[in-house]
Amino acid sequence: MLRRAILxxxxxxxxxxxxxDPERHIADLIWKNDAAPWEKxxxxxxxxxxxxxxxxxxxxxxxxxxxCRDHVMELAAERGDPDxxxxxxxxxxxxxxxxxxxKKTVTGDYRLIVR
Numbered sequence: 001m002l003r004r005a006i007l008x009x010x011x012x013x014x015x016x017x018x019x020x021d022p023e024r025h026i027a028d029l030i031w032k033n034d035a036a037p038w039e040k041x042x043x044x045x046x047x048x049x050x051x052x053x054x055x056x057x058x059x060x061x062x063x064x065x066x067x068c069r070d071h072v073m074e075l076a077a078e079r080g081d082p083d084x085x086x087x088x089x090x091x092x093x094x095x096x097x098x099x100x101x102x103k104k105t106v107t108g109d110y111r112l113i114v115r
Contacts, residue, residue, distance in 0.1 A: 024096050024111055033114065034065050039094035041068045042110075045075050047087045065091045065114050090115050 027036035035041050040060035046052055056075070062068040068091035076084050094111035 021096060024094065027094060027111060033112070035063065035093045035112075039111070041065060042092040042095070043068045043071050044090045044092060045072050045087065046089065047076070047079055047081070049086060049088050060092075060095060062091070065093065068114075088115075 023036070023038060027039060030036065031039075041062035041064060042060040043056075043058040043062065045056045045058075046054070047056070048054065058068075058071065062071065069089075072089040072091075073082070073084070076082060076087055076089075079087075081087050091114045092110040092112075093114065095108055096111060097106050097108035099106050
């Protein structure tokens, strides 16, 4: 019984690793609400919700969503909004680029956006 469970688990891991973007797929399975160890988090801070086009975007330097939140809360406190009554933020987890060799462009998306 244990051998069968290990075999099924191994097959599941191999199937997940061979599916499209394996890193992203595995991150979606295990780290549903936070960054996987290989992912970085970007802070997107809007100081004033009344002006949603004025945003501040950090570099992708945070290891997890908690560090991103801490950074945004520091920014908000520096601007006199320690409880985020006027502003808002998002933490964008794991940017996965998609390269188009023909057009020589790079697009992509984040695996997870946490508000």
